[in-house]
Amino acid sequence: MFDNKRYLLMLLPTRSCQLSFNELLAYSLLAYRTGRGKGTSQQQITQEFHLAKRGSRNGKQRGIAKTIAQLHACGLVEKHGRWFYATQPPQDWFHQKRNAALPWYKRLMSFPMLLVQRQGNDKPLTNLQNAVLWLLHSWQRRITAQGIATQLRCGKRSVYRAVQLLQDMGLLDSHWQTTISKRHLPLWQDKREAVRRSRGESEPVVSELILQKCDWSRYDWSKFSFCGNEDQFLRLLVTAQIKMAGANYSVTDMARYWEWVWTKLNSPTRFDYFAHSLFWKVWNAAEQETAANRKAGTFAGPSSLGLLKVKTVAAIKALAVKIKEDGWEALFRWEPSFSLGA
Numbered sequence: 001m002f003d004n005k006r007y008l009l010m011l012l013p014t015r016s017c018q019l020s021f022n023e024l025l026a027y028s029l030l031a032y033r034t035g036r037g038k039g040t041s042q043q044q045i046t047q048e049f050h051l052a053k054r055g056s057r058n059g060k061q062r063g064i065a066k067t068i069a070q071l072h073a074c075g076l077v078e079k080h081g082r083w084f085y086a087t088q089p090p091q092d093w094f095h096q097k098r099n100a101a102l103p104w105y106k107r108l109m110s111f112p113m114l115l116v117q118r119q120g121n122d123k124p125l126t127n128l129q130n131a132v133l134w135l136l137h138s139w140q141r142r143i144t145a146q147g148i149a150t151q152l153r154c155g156k157r158s159v160y161r162a163v164q165l166l167q168d169m170g171l172l173d174s175h176w177q178t179t180i181s182k183r184h185l186p187l188w189q190d191k192r193e194a195v196r197r198s199r200g201e202s203e204p205v206v207s208e209l210i211l212q213k214c215d216w217s218r219y220d221w222s223k224f225s226f227c228g229n230e231d232q233f234l235r236l237l238v239t240a241q242i243k244m245a246g247a248n249y250s251v252t253d254m255a256r257y258w259e260w261v262w263t264k265l266n267s268p269t270r271f272d273y274f275a276h277s278l279f280w281k282v283w284n285a286a287e288q289e290t291a292a293n294r295k296a297g298t299f300a301g302p303s304s305l306g307l308l309k310v311k312t313v314a315a316i317k318a319l320a321v322k323i324k325e326d327g328w329e330a331l332f333r334w335e336p337s338f339s340l341g342a
Helices: 021-034 042-049 059-073 127-139 145-152 156-168 182-187 205-213 230-246 251-265 268-296 305-326 328-333
Strands: 007-011 077-080 083-086 110-114
Touching (some): 007 021, 007 127, 021 042, 021 059, 021 127, 042 059, 059 077, 110 127, 127 145, 127 156, 205 230, 205 251, 230 251, 230 268, 268 305
Antiparallel strands (some): 007 110, 077 083
């Protein structure tokens, strides 16, 4: 019934968590998007949740700015350009899965919460009412008002008020069991087709970083072009960032790595080739070797970053030698190996 609806994975905090409900809401969105290699702008958070400060001019902007400032003060967010990314929270702030091999954002326990449809609804659910409903829906058994208040970082009275309204709307029965039917579906957003935004509005941090290093619109893609064109080149960088995020790389790690690679290569053409061919070879080699080391108990670090840089240096040196000895044309037939022992 909910397959065509947009949702967010709302994180489940412990009693030790120091966030308010609005801060938990915003951090859940940031963690969800960061895990997919995407940054989030202040405007996007405002549009999703309408976080406002009542009685103030420009209340939504002030409300979300205060929320983000508090997340930053807690060390839960970092900013690159105008994009915000979630960072790993304190160990005891959220309920976590026991699989230590998972990236931190996949270890955080959560429940799916459909996103409220505000356009066309005279009386849309508030964020808290919506969260109470979907928390109860995920539990499938009775939970106390205090338990809900703890998991949503709100007051117990607010929970009772939310439950009363949800019952009046026919979304909960007297035992706090959800009674959602098809007639209620307009309360939540339908999935929207992915809209391709302009580069300046939507590119993740790695693409933005490299775009600042060179005017790629003037790059001669017809001469020694390995990625083919600028769009494919940027798409490769986005794919690389998503892969790295899924392997427990922080946004800072990714930004520093790619900036370091650019400095080492110091050439748009060489960077074009590295992004197209060499990165994936050194990446796969570093990930495979890191997995083998973890299995052998000789490595317990968060990511393969150290090994990736070692193999990247070897790849860049091999690239320089290949170009010097055989010229650029030879790169189209070159199959270097940077695997274990190579």
